Amino acid sequence: MFDRADIQINGDRPWDIQLNHPGVPERALSKGNLGLGEAYMDGDWDCPHLDEFFCHLLDARLDKEVQPLRLVIHSLRARLLNLQTMKRAWQVGEQHYDLGNDFYAAMLDERMTYTCGYWKDAETLEQAQTNKLDLICRKLQLEPGMRVLDIGCGWGSFMSYAAEHYGVECVGVTISSEQAAWVKARYPDLPLDFRLMDYRDLEEKFDRIASVGMFEHVGRKNHRIFMEVAHRCLEDNGLFLLHTIGKNTRKSAPDPWIDKYIFPNGDLPSIGQLGDAADELFVVEDMHNFGADYDRTLMAWHENFEKAWPRFSNQLGERFHRMWRYYLLSCAGAFRARDIQLWQWVLSKEGVSGGYQRVSE
Numbered sequence: 001m002f003d004r005a006d007i008q009i010n011g012d013r014p015w016d017i018q019l020n021h022p023g024v025p026e027r028a029l030s031k032g033n034l035g036l037g038e039a040y041m042d043g044d045w046d047c048p049h050l051d052e053f054f055c056h057l058l059d060a061r062l063d064k065e066v067q068p069l070r071l072v073i074h075s076l077r078a079r080l081l082n083l084q085t086m087k088r089a090w091q092v093g094e095q096h097y098d099l100g101n102d103f104y105a106a107m108l109d110e111r112m113t114y115t116c117g118y119w120k121d122a123e124t125l126e127q128a129q130t131n132k133l134d135l136i137c138r139k140l141q142l143e144p145g146m147r148v149l150d151i152g153c154g155w156g157s158f159m160s161y162a163a164e165h166y167g168v169e170c171v172g173v174t175i176s177s178e179q180a181a182w183v184k185a186r187y188p189d190l191p192l193d194f195r196l197m198d199y200r201d202l203e204e205k206f207d208r209i210a211s212v213g214m215f216e217h218v219g220r221k222n223h224r225i226f227m228e229v230a231h232r233c234l235e236d237n238g239l240f241l242l243h244t245i246g247k248n249t250r251k252s253a254p255d256p257w258i259d260k261y262i263f264p265n266g267d268l269p270s271i272g273q274l275g276d277a278a279d280e281l282f283v284v285e286d287m288h289n290f291g292a293d294y295d296r297t298l299m300a301w302h303e304n305f306e307k308a309w310p311r312f313s314n315q316l317g318e319r320f321h322r323m324w325r326y327y328l329l330s331c332a333g334a335f336r337a338r339d340i341q342l343w344q345w346v347l348s349k350e351g352v353s354g355g356y357q358r359v360s361e
Contacts, residue, residue, distance in 0.1 A: 005060035007053065015052035019045050033063070037257035037330075041322045050326065051299065054333025063339075101182045103316075104155070106308035107301050112155030112182070115213035115243060116294040116342045125300040128293070133161040138359040139286070139346050140208045140239050142166040149173075149206040149233055151199045151226075152214020156183035156192065163190045171206070173197050202229055207238050215244035219267045223277035231281045234349055240282065242345040245294070246270060262327050268340065282347035285356035291341035298332035 002009060008016045017024075021044040027035035039045055047053045057063065101112075108114055109129045117128030118135055136158060142148070144167030150159050153172025156179075162168050169191040174180055180196045199214075200222075209230055218226045230240050250270035259266060269277075278284065305328065309321060334340050346356060 001060075001062050005056045005062055007056050014049040015047065015056050017045055017047050017053065021045075032256060033258075033330075034256040034260065037261070037323075037326055040326050041261075041319050043322065050329035051295075051302075051332040051336065054330045055336040056333075058334055058337035058339045101155075101178055103312060106311065107304045108155075109157075111157035111160060113157035114154055116245075116290070117297045117300075118290060119293045119296050125297070125304075128297065128300075129157070130161075133158055134165070135359070136210060136212065136241055136243065136344070137162050137166050139344065140210065140241050142168050142208060144168065146207040147171070147205075148208045148210065149202070149204075151202075151209065151211040151230070152217070153179075153183070153194065154213070155179050156187060156194065158210055158212050159183075159192050159194075160187050160190060163187075163192060168208075169193075171195065171204070173199055173202065199229055200225060202233050204233060205235055206233055207235050209234050209238065209240040210243070211241070212243040213245075215242060216266050216268055217263065218269075219265065220269070220273060223269060223273055227277045227281050230347075231349065236349055238349065239285070239352075240347045242274075242343075242347065244269060244274075244343055244345075245291075246274070246341045246343050248339070248341070258327070261323055271343075274343075274345065278347060282349060283351040284345060285348050285352055286344075286346040286358050288344045288358070289341055290344075291335055291338065294342050295332050295335040298328050298335065302328040302332070 002017070006015075010016070010018055021042075024036070024039045024045045027039045027044075029035075031038075104112055104114065109117075109126045111129065111133075113129040113133070116132065117125060118132035119128045120131065122128040122131050140148075142162055146166075146168045148159070148162060148168045148170045150156075150170055150172040153159055153170075153174050154176075156172060159170035159172050160183075163170055171193045172183070173195050175196070175198065177196060180194050183192070183194045211230070215226065234240055245268055247268040247270050250272045254267050275284075302325065305324060313321065331340075335342070346358075348356070
């Protein structure tokens, strides 16, 4: 199987796998990426360039051939159960986003933008994230005085940029107490309202709505509910921008390693699932795929993470170090192989009269 992916065991190329202990192939074959990732965290194997290893592996579609029976229950749980109920939704905030603001500040850009940058005409992570934030503002056709909702506002990067550069007022919701505390302290003088709450409790009306990198946590059982919330909160003549990672097929389960160690209860949508959720609620005005830019974003985050790691090594330990490296570089390889995508959708409730005009990129 590795031969078909041009990967050699104990080879000398950057993407070749180096076995440090026996049993790695058995763990991978019996538990898929969960076994492979845990073996890496344990130090049982290494690879000079994990991103290239995963790009080769996914280009060859080897992940489709390793479907261990012991993961059937994981797949059925994702398909049949609602793993993103209002009670369970807070788990990802506690496990992932509440690692500490200092940790994320060392990895991200100045505004703490934890989503894909837009790298056209950009040379740095800072420029790419500014490009992305301005692109969203222009796609939403923001004007001074508008009231804007950000569902899953993170550390407030979109809200602060929109308020500073487009003169809007923003309400943002998050399930991370660390994020909520950070943004309230960072932007005391801007017209921003940050709320620690579940999106399903929203009832107010807004001129514009954005959701940037949150829909991946909604879950297929709640896609329709999310769209209904956005529909009831959007003014009739408003626009809604949805920025989300997506997968190429609806018939798949969340990655078991990512689910256990990084984003509990995450579930990437497909285009078909998004279309089903928006059916009869929204007109899809525009869809823009720049998933290849996530590869470069993740590699920039990884570079920052490795530079900053000595500050956190005593607190988090080497197993975390290997886990986080595996997360960032395996995802970079997946985007490079075009196995997963990044979409920005622009939606309206009744269709833009005369048609929606995409802004110049």
